[in-house]
Amino acid sequence: GGRVVRMDGHGSRSHTLRSFLALVAAIASTSCAVIQAPRLSEAQNLLSSLFPDASTPLDPKDEAQRAPSYNDRLQLGRAAQLGDKHVWRSNIFEPDRASDSLTYGEFDIAFFAELVDRALAYQGRAPDGQRFLDIGSGCGRLVFAAATIWPSLRHCSGIEVVPELHALCVDALAQARLPESGPECEFICGDAIELLKQPSSDREPPDVVFAYSTAFASNGVELTDFSLACAFLPVGSRVVTTDKLLVSEEDAGWRFDLLATLDGPNRETGGSTGYVWEVGRSLRNDAQVHS
Structure with missing residues (x-):
């Protein structure tokens, strides 16, 4: 089953020493189930059939039925960035010229699976019953991948701010052949930062969050807005970021602990580093969750 949701809109950094000193012990204790x-x-x-690399007309005479290619999807992201300054998923390569920038990228599935599996299996956990969220989910590739690779998950969702990319999720959800006993897949069109910062009693928080954050707004390699948003996740939640780091602010009340660091392929950047984090201290107060 699936569900589509539309939403309106859109000190000291103590993690550095604490997290990296804990890394050696964390890697040793991090379980990783065999995928x-x-x-x-x-x-x-499944992803190759839903989201081809090249244009694949179902009927050469009917352009409307043409499955959008990888380049088509990139162009949707580019158009969103150049036409809407509120799109905060900025550049893959962060070049000097805006015309060379990309707002959309597609992460390597095998590397994604390795990273998320580390997060799901931390401290011997099983995937069963856990909830997965993809931030900046684009056309929904990683949500569909998660639902297929870990069919015992309870729920898989993605949030995307660009309506045109969200529309691709909706179309793909109607066509995707997902495991019959697998998790519900949900796609939300809205602002991921605001969604995380304003938890609702109507929506259970995710256990594992994935962010292809290579292009996210940052101060150098430190994620700024996204770190604050993740500070509202419950303690024990795990977050996967790519190429950039979550920032702890102990004085302000939140901390992220680095669990693992992995290098892997990325055809868009020549390679990426993935970071698996656990929320060690949180701003979330269940008494203040909006009903």
Whole structure:
């Protein structure tokens, strides 16, 4: 099953020493379940059918039925950035010329699976019953991948601010052949930062959050707005970021602990580093969750 939601809108950094000193012990204690190769292959095949690299007309005479290619999807992201300054997922390569920038990227599925599996399996946890959220979910690739690779998840969702990319999620959800007993997939069109900062009693918080954050707004490699948003996740939640770091502000009341660092492929940047974090201290107050 699936659901589509539309939303309106859109000190000291103590993590540095604390998290990196804890890394050696954390890596040793981080469990990682073996990803079943057939599941990964099934996810890759599903994504290839839903989101081809090249344009694949179902009927050469009917352009309306043409499946959007990788370049088509990139162009949607580029148009959103150049036409709407509120799109905060800025540049993949952060070049000097805005015309060379990208607002959309597609992360390597095998590397994604390795990173998220680390997060799901931390401290011996099983995927069963956990909830997954993809930030800046684009056309929904990683949500569909998560639902296929870990069918025992309870819920898989993605949030995307660009309506045109969100529309691709809606179309794909109607076509996707997902595991019958798998998790519900939900796609939200809205501002991910605001969604995380304003938890609702109507929406259970995710256990694992993935962010292809290579292009997110940052101060150098330190994620700024996104770190504050993740500070509203419950203690024990895990967050995966790419190429950039979450920022702890102990004085302000939140902390992220680095659990693992992994290097992997990225065809858009030549390679990426993934970071797996746990929320060690949170601004979330269940008594103040909006009803």
